[in-house]
Amino acid sequence: MQPRSASTVLLDRAPWLAHDYARRLENDREGFASGARGEALVLTRAPDPIGALEPDRAAPSARRTLSWRPRSIIPGFGLTLGITLAWLGLIVLIPLVALFARAASLDASQFLDAVTSDRVLAALRLSFGASLAAALTNAVFGSLLAWVLVRYSFPGRRLVDALVDVPFALPTAVAGISLTALYAENGWLGAPLAALGIKVAFTPLGVFVALVFIGLPFVVRTIEPVLQDLPAEIEEAAACLGASRWQTIVRVIVPSLFPALATGVALAFARAVGEYGSVIFIAGNLPMVSEIAPLLIVIKLEEYAYGEATAVASVMLLISFVMLLAINLLQRWSRRHLERS
């Protein structure tokens, strides 16, 4: 009998049996050990004849492979799954498939021309570049904000915590015109910045600002719960072992937060790449300079260049799906990381 199984056994038994079982396991081990030494014995422990003491190795739910059709007394599986699949198919899947089918119907050179024109490449570069810059900025300030909100108490903390959700809830067009008014050359922030020679509105920097705005809650809300659940003991242990506060943060806290941080940044990035409403007002939309990829799709549509619009859209969609996959993997990693710690 493996000593490792003791805990499993104990969990299943009434507490008052625990002592007894622990001792039996011990005896078993001793019995076999001495038997192996080959000393002259008059008594040995019988091996557990039918495995009565073995733990449940086959707990029913542990390694069940699921069936397509569960049998349960809870009613309504067929009906609800049917409606779910039908609605999902009609609203989401068929239209998305239609987009790819349309893209596939373009001939290859047409497709390549559409997605490799200078204007499209510039737009994609801006969308991805600004999104990455914004996501990384949010990685720094979002973590800082999450840390401050979770660890410190200060007046107005709960209000600030609630405000972090504003970019989720505020319609993007509203955010767009408001940020533009703020950062325009006569705006509250634009004027002093212009005096310093920094132009924000109607430049790529404006795109960056808008994307920071919409990405912030993703990072904060992904890190917050992990930071909250971080056991105090690990920090205390680090301190007891002589680590300075800085060492504790760098070597203990940051590594435990990293998967959540990566997930949050990926979410913010994915959202930023597709963002439209909050960006187009502040961007200025100069072709080759401050024109984002989603806007280009709209422009192509308005020019009735459906093929080109579809080509650009399918490339962006493909990239989003790859990122979705990456985020799923990150989240799985993050969860496993949490369970381990």
Next chain:
Amino acid sequence: MPSARRPAIDSRSEPRAVRWTLIAIGLAFVSLFIVLPLVTVFTEALRQGVGAYLAALTEPDARAAIGLTLTVAAIAVPLNLVFGVVAAWAIAKFEFRGRSLLITLIDLPFSVSPVISGLIYVLLFGLQGWLGPFLSEAGFKVIFAIPGIVLATIFVTFPFVARELIPLMQEQGTDEEEAALVLGASGWQTFRRVTLPNIRWGLLYGVLLCNARAMGEFGAVSVVSGHIRGLTNTMPLHVEILYNEYNFVASFAVASLLALLALVTLTAKAVIEWQTGAGLRRQGH
């Protein structure tokens, strides 16, 4: 008696100066990127006084936009509400193969750019689309008309209710439903009397978020609407048109209504969290 002073370095905290510096940076960031834009909406809207503000909101095109936004939300939100509950029931109360794939598919609209969300319907129902010619012969217009706006709105708000309910219902398990069935309740009675009361706060929360997004959606709706004033302009689109016409006060006036909606939604969220204790748990320290 010497005052009991806390040791300068607590094992779980930083020196006071560091703490306050970090708090200051955090607050500055929130003020700069969140509070100021929010405040700007209202100051810009009221720049020419309450009279101009109200005039901008009561002008016929604005009224039509508000009406359309409410109509679209009134169709899209209930549909997604029903879908969300139904999907959550299938996913949370049963274990079956492909369940996590299904959850991913339901979340899919979140990772699609709003512009593309609109585009896919144009490609399906537009005049150059697959079903467009057929529909136009039947005299039925989807794109550049209200049905297209409703469809695009349903798409972008598709996951909200379901993703709020699935974890909640999974956590609650099936014990109470089983108990109800053993006591002789029918499936519908079980849902109505046992499941629904247990998920009501999560459901309300999901509906609020769904509604906020439905009323505020811009990109997807912009692609399918055609921007016909007084007919296919929702509030966010009306904001854009007024803004592009340099009618800033009117634009911000309509925008302020949407901003209010966002604030109400967030307040309701805080109240719900307080009601369910989730907020307390989250603020555990």
Next chain:
Amino acid sequence: MPSGPAIELKGVSKRFDTFVALDGVALEIRAGELLALLGPSGSGKTTLLRIIAGLEWPDTGDLLLGGESAVRRGVRERQIGFVFQHYALFRHMSVTENVAFGLRVMPRNRRPAEGEIRARVQKLLDLVQIGHLGDRHPGQLSGGERQRVALARALAIEPSVLLLDEPFGALDAKVRKELRRWLRQLHDRLSMTTVFVTHDQEEALELADRVVVLGRGRIEQVGTPEEVYGAPSNPFVFDFLGQVNRVRCQVRGGRPIVPYAHIEQLNGDPSRDGPGTLYVRPHDVILARDPAGPATVRFVGVVGPVVRLEIEVVMGAPVLEAELPNHVYAGYRFAAGERVSVRFRSATLFPDIAAGPEELSPADLSLLSASL
């Protein structure tokens, strides 16, 4: 009047994927009896209970309720009272509403009038002694009170059979004892066929008229508490019920040979020669002070009213456990290190089924040589 068993299971098997939860279980449950399904977790006892209730289905086999096959009858039609392990009280309803639920969801033609529902609920609450808690919500109740609500709720639909899944599992020791006694009294008053699942042998032995010991999806033994504890029919039951010493021995000429101990009463069949195992309860291990004895006291622990001793047989590492009442021990006062002689007041022999000669360990060989 139905004279047959209230519940009858015939060859019931149930698998979850590769895991066999139940393997050909046949059982008759008599009307009015209080029956315990006892076994370690994973033994299938809860699955069995859920199959009776209609919450699970057997893969094969038949279930008869009151003489009629019930496998195809849905859970709603079975009218069975089921008390869930964690009670599964409706958390958004008051105690009264919880108990009234089963009555309120009845089809209109059978549903009692609202006034009658209220009267019946109050009667039930009084019966389970929580008449004053009707307006509370489950969150405001203690574990024991919740248990009583769950019971009242199950009884409200006037079930023919009452099933309880680990009814005392979630309660602390003192409340558990109290509720146990109370449930027994309640059963005697209602004389309703009652089946409960437990992994706690003390609970099963104290409470039940008959105990069904389950192991790995099979019924190991069925009998009264005295029967299953006093005369376990196989090593599994011996191991599972109470503590036991397992002593390897060789059977020769109709008796098991243990060189260092005298066996007073032997149970089991010693007719087949070969290796075997003796099962000896600690309280059947009798010690006497003997400077020339073959065993040494290694450890003495006073656990309340009993004293537990660990005995090391000379030259052998394995340890025997002995147990004797405190007042008996007072007459001896063994100390660690003392030499003693050993007697088994009662021992049960089970021959080793699979052990052929090639499986003899060095220990067995030395045992053999010692006995020659």
